[in-house]
Amino acid sequence: MNYQTPRGTYDILPEEINRWHDVEDLLRKKTELYRYKEIRTPYFEDTKVFKRENDSSDMVNKEMYTFAMGSESFTLRPEGTAGVIRSFDQHKMYGSMEMPAKFYYIGAMFRHERPQKGRQRQFTQFGIENIGVKSPEVDAEVIALGYDIVKSLGISSVKVCINTLGDDASREAYRNALKEYFAPYLDDLCGDCHRRYEQNPLRILDCKVDHDKECMKNAPKLFDYLNEESREYFQRVLSSLEALGIPYEIDERLVRGLDYYTHTVFEVVSTRPDSGAQATVFAGGRYDHFVSYYGGPDMSGIGFAIGMERLIALASEEGYQFTQDQGVDAYVIGLGNVSGNVLKTVQDLRKAGFVSEGNLVPRSLKAQFKSADRNNAKYIVIIGEDEIKNGTVNIKNVKEKTQETIDIQALVETISKWEGR
Numbered sequence: 484m485n486y487q488t489p490r491g492t493y494d495i496l497p498e499e500i501n502r503w504h505d506v507e508d509l510l511r512k513k514t515e516l517y518r519y520k521e522i523r524t525p526y527f528e529d530t531k532v533f534k535r536e537n538d539s540s541d542m543v544n545k546e547m548y549t550f551a552m553g554s555e556s557f558t559l560r561p562e563g564t565a566g567v568i569r570s571f572d573q574h575k576m577y578g579s580m581e582m583p584a585k586f587y588y589i590g591a592m593f594r595h596e597r598p599q600k601g602r603q604r605q606f607t608q609f610g611i612e613n614i615g616v617k618s619p620e621v622d623a624e625v626i627a628l629g630y631d632i633v634k635s636l637g638i639s640s641v642k643v644c645i646n647t648l649g650d651d652a653s654r655e656a657y658r659n660a661l662k663e664y665f666a667p668y669l670d671d672l673c674g675d676c677h678r679r680y681e682q683n684p685l686r687i688l689d690c691k692v693d694h695d696k697e698c699m700k701n702a703p704k705l706f707d708y709l710n711e712e713s714r715e716y717f718q719r720v721l722s723s724l725e726a727l728g729i730p731y732e733i734d735e736r737l738v739r740g741l742d743y744y745t746h747t748v749f750e751v752v753s754t755r756p757d758s759g760a761q762a763t764v765f766a767g768g769r770y771d772h773f774v775s776y777y778g779g780p781d782m783s784g785i786g787f788a789i790g791m792e793r794l795i796a797l798a799s800e801e802g803y804q805f806t807q808d809q810g811v812d813a814y815v816i817g818l819g820n821v822s823g824n825v826l827k828t829v830q831d832l833r834k835a836g837f838v839s840e841g842n843l844v845p846r847s848l849k850a851q852f853k854s855a856d857r858n859n860a861k862y863i864v865i866i867g868e869d870e871i872k873n874g875t876v877n878i879k880n881v882k883e884k885t886q887e888t889i890d891i892q893a894l895v896e897t898i899s900k901w902e903g904r
Contacts, residue, residue, distance in 0.1 A: 548561075642754055645720070647747055763790075810838075
């Protein structure tokens with residue numbers, strides 16, 4: 484039987500993992516600067532955490548991995564925000580934390596969709612949630628954090644696309660206008676748009692099937708239905724981005740794929756010509772009623788999510804210098820029946836903080852030197868039966884091309900001296 488990874492999943496191999504570690508380290512350092520704390524929620528939740536009333540998103544209606552256990556229904560998490568808000572409410576963190584409460588997460592998400600470049604059925608997502616304060620300046624700061632991350636990875640070919648969905652009153656007026664406008668065109672629209680028409684007509688504008696049709700191009704504009712409060716809020720977001728030196732484009736058709744957003748929504752997209760359909764680097768928006776939905780107080784929040792796979796790929800394509808395997812500090816070679824002594828020497832070096840390997844099986848001297856070379860060893864320590872009797876070792880400084888015999892008790896001290904520790 485030739486076993487393979489399930490369709491839409493992949494292995495991260497040892498030669499690739501340094502890239503992940505580098506990006507994860509950078510994400511943690513950046514979030515620490517902005518005072519975000521890590522939160523880890525379960526990989527699966529009660530299905531109702533994700534499948535909310537009258538949700539029109541494709542994620543909820545088409546892509547969730549849901550399974551039953553007895554009378555209970557669970558779903559592998561397709562996104563991170565819902566679990567974070569559920570946890571925030573369950574543990575009543577709104578009563579114990581300074582507001583805004585700031586969280587970040589890194590972990591696997593699951594969506595049953597057609598695998599393609601930059602999009603898999605199991606994928607890793609980094610995200611942040613800023614909960615408890617509603618402010619245009621907070622919206623700008625959240626976008627700035629994501630932009631800072633992208634730029635720190637050397638990704639220059641990106642642009643910030645931003646829009647506003649307005650407050651509840653503005654969106655309700657716009658929904659009514661869209662329903663009236665699209666009613667005569669329903670027969671020309673796809674089946675998903677029929678569902679969206681009833682659940683959330685704003686989502687019709689996000690349709691990937693019908694987006695080039697004339698009726699889409701002539702649809703009413705949300706800006707025409709914004710009340711003064713929503714216009715002022717959005718203008719303050721834009722002014723804050725300008726003050727931070729972050730360029731942006733207003734995209735009136737940007738509504739995002741999830742139904743809980745209000746006011747500010749944004750996407751940072753790659754402008755590389757080879758990005759294709761998967762150009763979004765990170766995206767998010769503000770939500771006004773999400774916390775109260777799970778039983779908490781009436782609090783607003785804002786967040787975004789970044790697909791790690793796409794982020795790493797873009798950084799690689801733009802020439803970011805990831806950490807390379809540095810090899811070992813010391814490789815211990817054994818001559819004769821000394822494998823036990825080799826093992827102890829290797830462990831002593833490791834306890835002293837030196838990355839070390841050693842030969843623990845019978846092999847020729849030539850083969851052991853080849854292993855030391857493949858491990859990119861800085862120092863080669865040679866132990867034979869005579870050395871054991873004399874309490875010594877031979878140590879070779881590979882870079883300096885020198886070799887000397889020293890007391891075995893001085894091995895750690897010698898390498899420490901050469902390393903400047």
